[in-house]
Amino acid sequence: MAIVAARMWRSGVGLLRCSGESGVARRLAHGTLWLLIGTALWRVLTAVSSIFVARILGGTAFGELAMVRSTVDLFVVFGSFRLGSTATKYVSQYRKTDPARAGAVLMLVLIVSLVTCLVTAALCLLLSPWMAGHVLDRAELSPTITLGAVLIFFATFAAIQEVALAGFEAFRATAFLNAVRGVVAIAVCVPLAALWGVTGVIAALIVDAVLALGVCMAVLWKECVRQRVPLQWSRDAILRELPVLWRFALPGVCAGVLTTGTLWLGRAILVRGTDGFMQLGLFSAANQWRTPMLFLPAVLCRVMLPVVSEAHAERRGTDLKAAIDINLRVVCLTALPVCLLVMGLADVIQGLFGREFQHSGAILRILMPATFLYAVDRVFERVFEGTGRRWTDLAMTGGWSLLFLAVALSAVPRFGGVGLSLAFLLAYAALVAGRIIYVDHVLVPGSIGTHARLLLLCSFALAVVYAGSSYAAQRIAL
Template sequence: MNFPIINISELKSRALNSRLINDSFWALFGNIIAKGLALVAGIIVARFLGKDTFGEYGIIRNTLMSIAVFSTFGLGYTATKYVAEYKNSNPAFLRVILKYSRNITLFVSGTMAAALLISANYFSEIVLESSHLANPLRLVALWIVFNAVTTTQIGVLAGFGDFKGMSRINTIVGIITFIFSLSLTYYFGLNGALVALLISQIVNCWLNYRLVKSNLPQRSDSVEIDKPLLKDILKFSLPVALQEALYSLTSWLISLILIKLASFGELGLYAAAMQWNTIILFVPGILRNVILSHLSEVTNIPKRHDRVLKLTLIINFLMTFIPFLIVYFLSDFIANFYGDSFVGLADIISIAVFTAIFSSMSNVYAQAFMSKGKNWLMFIIILFRNISIILLFYLLFLEFQDLKTGSYILVISNLIITAFFFFILSLIYKLKVH
């Protein structure tokens, strides 16, 4: 039997000349450093603060994320799609796309930040039942605006394909976040950790602004206003914004329910485990804009679209499965770094990182849905998924609270629903979208 001869040099040449692989490399390069430093900083911050205060830090971050995600109005992905489509076919539209994206982002995020400032007392006393968290919430309200602008800027840069420039910025911001998180948390506790978040976000926003400006074409023949384009942007962004808001709202509600049913300490355990889930997912997370950019460019070329989709599914699986194995076998070792108060963390980490595999694969299909303009269908799927997670967690907690901790039950619920909906998502894509 004759077997085909694999030409290693040819494969290497094709890989080096593949724009998708090159863009993926640069998207990952800076984030490996940034996420690695963030992980180490997160462990040290948790150790400095202790389980209960780290739980308070977790609920404040979840609150900010819930508000911040909707404050972008989905314009991160929208900007990627429209810039990728127009940068070659009609570059005159680029400036008006950026103008609309910036103005919408500032208006929505500014409104959200003002609302948090005004309602901080009510929110901390009535919702969180911890009145001492009012000032920390006010302290980082401005973070919402800078985070929203940064998200839109990243979307624009992904549309331009400047992943190398973003890699440099991520490296710088990662170092700054590490230094300020450790030093400010050590001296000022919870407030110091929150100020570090704000400082790093401001620096990120400023560096992204400079990079976006350098990518814009120097030609002056731009469109000043285009109402149909604005309508298309809003129409595309609304379901994306609702998807992101739904995800963050679910995360926040789950955190709140965990506090109400259990304690801040259980939320601290869950937040610590989800740090590792986030680390495992950093490759799929960073590649989301890369995937959307490339899928959007070939939306009307089915064979190339399918090829990109299959390749990214393989990449996402490998880039989550391998880190999962490493973290799983080192979970006991990792848990020891958090301190004596984080009892039972190893098992929770193991489940949380296994869930990341199904989440990463689902992210690929989510970008494929978006590239095809099926944003409302994706929103409906996510809505049912998130409701299912909350319901299953509540039911399992009532049934097994005497046998397992609240944080353990929560990660089990998340795993079951995430795995089930990955298969549902892939099936719907093949039957309805493909």
Template sequence: MQKILKIFQSKLFFLKNAYLSQEIDYSKFIKCAIWSVLGNGISRFIYIMATIIVGRYLGRKSLGELGILQSTAGMFEVFAGFGLGITATKYVAEFRTKNKIKLGRIIGLVSFISIITSVVIAVILIIIAPWLGSSVLSAPHLTNLLKLTAAMLFLSTINSVQIGVLAGFEKFKIIAKINMISGLISLPSIILGVKWGRLSGALVGLIIYLALNCSLSFVAVRKECKKNDVYIDYKYKRKEIWVIREFTIPAFLSSAIMGPVTWYCNAMLVKQPNGYAEMGMFNAANQWRYILTYIPGVLSTPLIAIMSHSLGLEKVLPTLGLYLKTTLSYAALLSAAASVLSLLSPWLMSIYGHEFAAGWQVMVLLLGAAFLYGILMPAGNMIAALGKIWLGFLMNVGWSFVLILSCYFLVHLGAKGLALSYLIAYLLHSAWIVIFIFCILKD
């Protein structure tokens, strides 16, 4: 017993020293974080406005249809994106000063592959849209709209690589300006689209937003490369294929499982009695889950960069200190925000229309899941920084298994059952994250 107590005390002493460590300079990270939060906030605002407009004008069922369409596009986008955005960010940041020739080839490589993957996956989506609409979603009338989401998929994939390059150059201010300009121009098109074209009009409005965003980011990348004397080389891109093998593929596999699992659980819900109405309820409440985890999600890229750099210099203690400070900060921020949003949930849900007000319990359950997800995110950043990407993949497999199993037994409860499934999945996900952190302390 005394031996266990000594081990526990030594771990606490180590954690205290890590927390008090001041070796990491936070000023640059804070600047990037502020602009990153602003830029991504504008993008998220556009999608929230689209859901509110559809809910107010077209009702709960149409909002549910919009949710499953976006979920489908998002699932296919995971495969089209192939982890190329985060690959661009990592290697632009690494090589932008020490090897500009190599950097030009890497940008050419990821840009070329993104075009190929986005076209191929978009064509596949168009081809199987009739089968998805009739057999999988039990909604043949959504076939043409599923085909329309192929354009969203293509533009999102190309844009993610461009934004990844800009993030690698640490041009988060430019990214924020691009999102602001695109949002101001395209928001009226979404409103008019819903009014004149109903659900298809809403999708067209979102496509206009993505097209503007993609065009502006394309121009910004070329300007930034010229400014930094980086020539985008498409001719000798094969020399850097090792990037795909060593980083992109494991990173892709780690994230690829999430989209299909989420989509499958959504599909289970819409096939229930009154399924699309329940999906509309879940989709409305789910927007607030995304809001709660917005800041942890946005700060992931800067955190991974700082942790990777620190670990590369063998500064284990400061890196663990950064992890502890970030986790505790997220816990304080998210617990306060989740409490306030839970108290306001009946009113917030009624914004979408009076028929949504009864879904406040769904929102509260999803806020609980969001809290757990948020405080676990720095651990995920640590896993990436340590290069343990296959471990992250196995953890995601475990989360997915629990979510599907829970959904299978609880989906008969409708939107509430799906929300409860997410909460259960993140509770168990927390367990193996704690084990992982304990193993780090042991090492």
């Protein structure tokens, strides 16, 4: 472990030196700082509200809420059509060199997203009785899923515009939005959960989504005016940008649907087993602790896409390598310590959700290394997006999906929530390995080799802490 700490220290020193010399580092730091300010409050208050909601609802109802939200998330991926990241890539790529084209792409995104959001919400409305009764085997959840259709429209339309703001690097405005949403999370979710249970939580999320949509629309228009990107109706200009949809958005939405659908199927496999909703409640409680670990890496990855897109368009290979280098260092320096701490205190942390959640630390001890791998994967996913390799990314996501479902089908019936965590771990380990090889040999040659030792040391630290914490938990149980 001393070797790991020494290596982490050297990476931190290198990161500080890089931040003083690199323009890419300064851009990433500026955007990250603003997102941290708003997102920190949002994440903390959301985590606190989740604990209160779990205590109010209990394990089984909390599992029902998790399944409803997972169902909503599945439809959100369909509705978003990955249009937000499409706008981010092309707005960041053209806002300085060709503002008219950037505006045309943005207008195309807004028009198509309005249609896809309406269609997806209507689809959820029609399918909610069938999904509740036949897929989830809980017919009484049908009205809640029906209410989720309203959430799908507002949440999806707001999310598309929020992601599009990254193309303008308007991270200060996004920080304000996230801060407001954090206050709403604890001020509205907890009282409505106490009043109306799972349905009340969904109603609170609708309030949050409507507020977010209003703020995003106002800020997006303001940024277009400030950066002189003409957001206006021009039929010919918009039609010329249609190829963007199948070249970038289509493979993106296919990957998103595949990912969300796979995770939804994993949860469906879990709930159809013995004491399924209780097991899902335990898993969902553990899943809440991914948030603090992914906090900074997730923020930095949002800032990374416009930087990578612009560097790739202008063929600045040095900036591409710098962006990958900085992101990998940040993931290891910030996510790994949190991961190790949560693994070591897994049973204590799970117990915070209530008596029913005690002694489920094994789920958390496996899920945390999987989350670390997910954080690493996000770095390379942004490289695929920024360089326009969406179809290759889709193929790799397909392999991840097959492995995840294969492990889930074999492990979940035997081990419940622990089996689902194991599916996460093995699938993301394979996906990260594939992405590293492709990026280092095809997209940005020589960008990963210098970090191989650091990643191996991180893996060693995770294995040591897992073994130690598992042994300690067994001794305490005796």
